[in-house]
Amino acid sequence: DQQVKQNSPSLSVQEGRISILNCDYTNSMFDYFLWYKKYPAEGPTFLISISSIKDKNEDGRFTVFLNKSAKHLSLHIVPSQPGDSAVYFCAAFNTNAGKSTFGDGTTLTVKP
Amino acid sequence: KAGVTQTPRYLIKTRGQQVTLSCSPISGHRSVSWYQQTPGQGLQFLFEYFSETQRNKGNFPGRFSGRQFSNSRSEMNVSTLELGDSALYLCASSLPATNSYNEQFFGPGTRLTVL
Numbered sequence: 001d002q003q004v005k006q007n008s009p010s011l012s013v014q015e016g017r018i019s020i021l022n023c024d025y026t027n028s029m030f031d032y033f034l035w036y037k038k039y040p041a042e043g044p045t046f047l048i049s050i051s052s053i054k055d056k057n058e059d060g061r062f063t064v065f066l067n068k069s070a071k072h073l074s075l076h077i078v079p080s081q082p083g084d085s086a087v088y089f090c091a092a093f094n095t096n097a098g099k100s101t102f103g104d105g106t107t108l109t110v111k112p
Numbered sequence: 113k114a115g116v117t118q119t120p121r122y123l124i125k126t127r128g129q130q131v132t133l134s135c136s137p138i139s140g141h142r143s144v145s146w147y148q149q150t151p152g153q154g155l156q157f158l159f160e161y162f163s164e165t166q167r168n169k170g171n172f173p174g175r176f177s178g179r180q181f182s183n184s185r186s187e188m189n190v191s192t193l194e195l196g197d198s199a200l201y202l203c204a205s206s207l208p209a210t211n212s213y214n215e216q217f218f219g220p221g222t223r224l225t226v227l
Contacts, residue, residue, distance in 0.1 A: 006154075032213040043116070043202055043218030044155070089155060093213045099168045100216070102147070104154035 003027045004092050006103035014111055019077040021106050023090030026071060030092035033066060034100070035075045038087040047088075048075070080110045114138065116205050116219035124225045130191040133222045137184050137205030143167075144186040145216065146178060149200040158201075161186050190224075198226045 031052040036044035050057040063076045090103040146158040157170035161180035178188040204216035
């Protein structure tokens with residue numbers, strides 16, 4: 001039972017355009033959602049998060065949107081840069097359980 | 113501040129052997145979590161240690177075990193290795209968590225190959 005799903009294994013966009021990465025979840029007990037970025041040979045690094053009581057959080061070029069009724073969140077990167085090329089993991093945190101559940105990741109490639 | 117360190121970075125073992133991986137968290141962090149990453153499987157949660165006690169556990173067989181020392185350093189052990197245990201093992205540390213989320217900081221991982 002995969003509680004956090006990233007249905008697109010890969011995404012390719014042109015530099016300067018918008019990148020939209022999607023994530024779906026099934027457990028309504030998740031109360032924080034996070035995005036991590038991972039470069040090869042490095043561990044994931046935290047990118048941006050959103051509490052379940054909000055529907056949008058913005059940090060520079062990165063915006064996360066949460067649609068609780070659809071159990072869906074998305075990460076928008078505008079404008080996309082070649083340095084954004086990495087694997088992006090969506091994660092959901094359940095405060096009661098005290099642990100994070102990760103999706104399988106989406107490989108983003110930004111072409112110059 | 114130094115980041116999370118993991119040793120060794122690469123490891124090759126054969127089936128049936130056992131292995132011990134080490135993780136040193138960021139100074140002041142007392143929670144250490146371990147994850148397994150395999151291609152197409154994302155990050156699978158193994159377990160979390162806090163103040164030398166296992167606080168959470170994922171759905172892995174008993175061959176996977178861990179411990180945490182008084183200085184918050186953690187070790188993970190896998191016994192009777194199987195080919196399917198080949199993966200990147202990631203350690204993440206965070207500040208003491210109460211009932212809210214604390215950002216996790218990941219180490220670079222240990223790449224384990226089982227032949």
